[in-house]
Amino acid sequence: MAPYRRGSMSRTASHVPTPRRDRVGLGRGHVWSEAVLAVLLVAGCATSSSPGRRSAQGATPSSRRKPNVLFVLTDDMRLDDLRFMPKVRELIRDQGVSFDRYFDNVTLCCPARTSILRGQYSHNTGVLTNGGGNGGFETAHADMVEQSTIATAMHDAGYATGLFGKYLNGYPHTAGPAYVPPGWDQWSSSSKGNAYGEYDYTLNENGKQVDYGHGPDDYGTDVYTRQTRDFITRAASTSTPFFAYLAVYAPHSPSTPAPQDTRAFPGLKAPRDPAYDEADVSDKPRYIQALPPLTPQRQRLIDRRYRKRAQSLQAVDRSVASLVDALDAKRQLDDTYVIFTSDNGFHLGQHRMPSGKQTAYETDIHLPLLIRGPGVAKASHVTALTGNVDLAPTIAAIGGGRLTDNPDGRSLVPLLTTKNPRVPAHWRQVFLLEHWTETSAQQDRSGAGQLEPDDLDQADTTSSSDAQPTTPTSAAAPRRSLAGRSRIPEFQGLRLPTYTYVEYSTGERELYDLTRDPDELNNIAGAASPARLDALHQRLDAMRSCAGATCPARESAPLVLR
Known part of the structure; x- marks a missing residue:
């Protein structure tokens, strides 16, 4: 590497363009x-320093x-x-x-x-x-x-x-x-x-x-x-x-x-x-x-x-x-x-x-x-x-x-x-979870830079070989989720201190009580009261569009689950 020079890779001090309106x-x-x-x-x-690590002789950390x-x-x-x-x-x-x-x-x-x-x-x-x-x-x-x-x-x-x-x-x-x-x-x-x-x-x-x-x-x-x-x-x-x-x-x-x-x-x-x-x-x-x-x-x-x-x-x-x-x-x-x-x-x-x-x-x-x-x-x-x-x-x-x-x-x-x-x-009561489906590129992006190798969920592992997929997916090729069987639908959800709530684009819902069910085996969305589901839905709906200071405000608002 080149010797360190302060500002050797700096850009103009005017870093910030006008952002897209939906990101302001x-x-x-x-x-x-x-x-x-x-x-x-x-x-x-x-x-004191870490166990087994003594500060260098005479070291006096500076707070200046x-x-x-x-x-x-x-x-x-x-x-x-x-x-x-x-x-x-x-x-x-x-x-x-x-x-x-x-x-x-x-x-x-x-x-x-x-x-x-x-x-x-x-x-x-x-x-x-x-x-x-x-x-x-x-x-x-x-x-x-x-x-x-x-x-x-x-x-x-x-x-x-x-x-x-x-x-x-x-x-x-x-x-x-x-x-x-x-x-x-x-x-x-x-x-x-x-x-x-x-x-x-x-x-x-x-x-x-x-x-x-x-x-x-x-x-x-x-x-x-x-x-x-x-x-x-x-x-x-x-x-x-x-x-x-x-x-x-x-x-x-x-x-x-x-x-x-x-x-x-x-x-x-x-x-x-x-x-x-x-x-x-x-x-x-x-x-x-x-x-x-x-x-x-x-x-x-x-x-x-x-x-x-x-x-x-x-x-x-x-x-x-x-x-x-x-x-x-x-x-x-x-x-x-x-x-x-x-x-x-x-x-x-x-x-x-x-x-x-x-x-x-x-x-x-x-x-x-x-x-x-x-x-x-x-x-x-x-x-x-x-x-x-x-x-x-x-x-x-x-x-x-x-x-x-x-x-x-x-x-x-x-x-x-x-x-x-x-x-x-006034700390957050919920944290937003999101997932989207990759859309088609508007231009040819084949030959793009570093592309991820497929996970087993995305690869065809129906052969008898135990070899793992290691070839990065082409930017021009569609990805298949879960070995081509079904794609994970788009979703938004909330992680609460002791619950996870998810709404899928398919209309399906998941709700887990993580205190009683840490492995998420029992989806209780079907048994939850309408009031509880409505409270979760309303908070999720507010979080989908939060930006800047409105995110902490909406996260921190009291949430009562009945």
């Missing part, structure tokens, strides 16, 4: 006072400048995949806060990542799917969504900003291989090749195309980690606060492990929880009812996928430890917020679905979110309802940046400093 937010910009941040920094400086932010994003990682990541648990979870009710608005890579960057629900970003005419990088780029993101906010707040790894599905396509989105001072993202496979890809490194082959040093997770370490080291040497965004491809299919992990977890099988290969799906939507029980062949595929996912996460676990070590060595650890999460979850046999995402079930929407940093309570748990639209407002609040397109989410900073805090008054 209302209300506040979510900037927290310097006094609040100063309190957090002073408290953070008084805390803004804190750093290291954001680590995995791809398709389930909440329970944390069991395979002991270093992440030790260095982030145990040293910070776990958000126990953190959810994803759209359980699909590109919409989720766009929401993370902008702090908006997908109906406001306009990036609804991974491609076609209503999603993917091409939609985000054409609609100028990139002109106002957490990157532009942090850049304008004086941060050195760097993205390393996966960006938006389909990048860079018509923007060209040397394109760097606004707000990023350092940039390294795949412009060509098979980045999902971790080998044989080309990175756009600050406008220069750099080829990586199939050697041990070319393994993708390790490459992005080295680049992030280098970025942190250079920024620290200039006393410039940094915002580092590391987005690995693991454990996304084909879930390629690092060479030293190919034999890890021998005999590992996917969990056979009560929802696995669900026996009675008569209360489920028709797209689930159409699925047969899982065959032995499909179960072998699921188990193989699960093991490879666990193997691929070992490199990510080492990556986090390596970056924490780098922060400690540069005397930055006590001045850095480290945020760890995933873009969406993943089902593996639950409700008879082989493997994939895009549903409103807990496997897909319920994600890990871990935060450590100055002033953050250790080994704390937050039970307040939170979601991916909150990440950009939180990072902006930490850095004193301003999201110029008003976000739908809210800052989580007030939940960080008290151990096991109570849910604040």
Whole structure:
């Protein structure tokens, strides 16, 4: 990579065009006072370092400048995949806060990542799917969504900003291989090749195309980690606060492990929880009812996928430890917020679905979110309802940046400093869930950038082979869901603290009491009172059109279920 130069990838300071009318937010910009941040920094400086990690000799963390932010994003990682990541648990979870009710608005890579960057629900970003005419990088780029993101906010707040790894599905396509989105001072993202496979890809490194082959040093997770370490080291040497965004491809299919992990977890099988290969799906939507029980062949595929996912996460676990070590060595650890999460979850046999995402079930929407940093309570748990639209407002609040397109989410900073805090008054009562069908592109997008390999749900696995589908879907080819049997209908829904409610475009509904039925086996929509269903429907109807300040207002309004 080129030596770090402040502003080397900067764009014009006039980042923000007039947004599309249907995306204009209302209300506040979510900037927290310097006094609040100063309190957090002073408290953070008084805390000790991680177990087994002593601050560098003579280190005195400075509270005179803004804190750093290291954001680590995995791809398709389930909440329970944390069991395979002991270093992440030790260095982030145990040293910070776990958000126990953190959810994803759209359980699909590109919409989720766009929401993370902008702090908006997908109906406001306009990036609804991974491609076609209503999603993917091409939609985000054409609609100028990139002109106002957490990157532009942090850049304008004086941060050195760097993205390393996966960006938006389909990048860079018509923007060209040397394109760097606004707000990023350092940039390294795949412009060509098979980045999902971790080998044989080309990175756009600050406008220069750099080829990586199939050697041990070319393994993708390790490459992005080295680049992030280098970025942190250079920024620290200039006393410039940094915002580092590391987005690995693991454990996304084909879930390629690092060479030293190919034999890890021998005999590992996917969990056979009560929802696995669900026996009675008569209360489920028709797209689930159409699925047969899982065959032995499909179960072998699921188990193989699960093991490879666990193997691929070992490199990510080492990556986090390596970056924490780098922060400690540069005397930055006590001045850095480290945020760890995933873009969406993943089902593996639950409700008879082989493997994939895009549903409103807990496997897909319920994600890990871990935060450590100055002033953050250790080994704390937050039970307040939170979601991916909150990440950009939180990072902006930490850095004193301003999201110029008003976000739908809210800052989580007030939940960080008290151990096991109570849910604040007037906090959200509902979080919006959405899913759309990919529409046909209005132009030929064949030859687009990085396209996802098919999940088993999308692939034809009727052959006798146990091989997993690994070839990215052509941009011009239609996708088939659930092995071609039935497409997941469009839906909108609500995640409440203890319920999930979903309305499908087919007219079907689902309602689950997650306290009594955490595996979502008993759809109680048919037995619910008309008053309860009407209250849920009215709140969902209000949430479908929320924007900016109206989202927190509608989320937080009291909701009584009779």
